[in-house]
Amino acid sequence: FTPSSSRTVPYRQETRMLFVGSNFQRKGLPTLIRALPQVLVRIPNAMLYIIGRDPNQEAIQRLCQRMKVENHVRFLGGLPHTEVLNHFAQADIFVMPSLIEGFGIVFLEAMAAGVPVIGSSLGGTRELITDGVNGFLVKPLDPQELAQKICLVLENxxxxxxxxxxxxQTVKRFTVRQMIDETVAYYEKILRGYNLKRG
Incomplete structure (x- = not known):
């Protein structure tokens, strides 16, 4: 990943939030949808762009309607990686409050594009995000805390x-070799814990 320090976002009338991931439930999209009404109270021009495919998309769309946020959500489907990177370049914030997360390379892609990130305080996300330093960590399944952190970042x-x-700085630390080593070490740690429980 190459950090893009010359980031420029064209003037527009919306504040753009970005979510990237398949398996919307596991990646915490319902929590993000439930946080949106609180975000819109303070940032009424916020728009959430969702990249990824999921067979349960209709259920998420119904949730948007129940929460009365359907006019502030855009489903873009699966996109080629180059287009995903273009959307990162246009985003004001990247949010993925996962229930389960491995290494979370998508957070590095957001950081490389000069986008503030919010993730869940679990799994590999904690290996990348230091809360309040290079992003924010929130409890999974907590729309209220998520909304507060989104507004904090967008308003400040x-x-x-x-x-x-x-x-x-985080992206610069993670060369491809480091990413491989970190990923291997992370899964070795999980396997050690698993074997200890079994033993």
Whole structure:
């Protein structure tokens, strides 16, 4: 990943939130949808762009209707990686409050594009995000905390700039070799814990 320090976002009238992932339930999209009404109270021009395919998309769309946020959500489906990167470049914040997460490379892609990130305080996400330094960690399944953190980032320019700068530093640390080593070490740790429980 190459950090793009010359990030420029064209002027537009919306504040763009981005979610990228398949298996919407596991990646925490319902929690993000439930957080949206609270976000819209403070940031009424917020729009959520969703990239990814899921056979249960209709259920998520019904949830959007129940929460009365369907006019603030865009489902883009699965996209080629180059188009995904273009959407990162246009985003104001990347949010993926997963229930289960491995290494979370998608967070590095967001950081490399100069986008502040919010993830769940579990799994591999904690290996990448230091809460309040290069992003924010939230409890899974907590729409209220998620909404608060989203608004905090979007309403505070100096905080956003700090998160972006620290995100670039994080990306620089993770060369391909480091990413492989970190991923292997992470799964070895999980397997050790699993074997200890079995033993």
């Amino acid at each position: 320019k100096s905080l956003r700039e700090q998160l972006i700068a620290q995100g670039y």
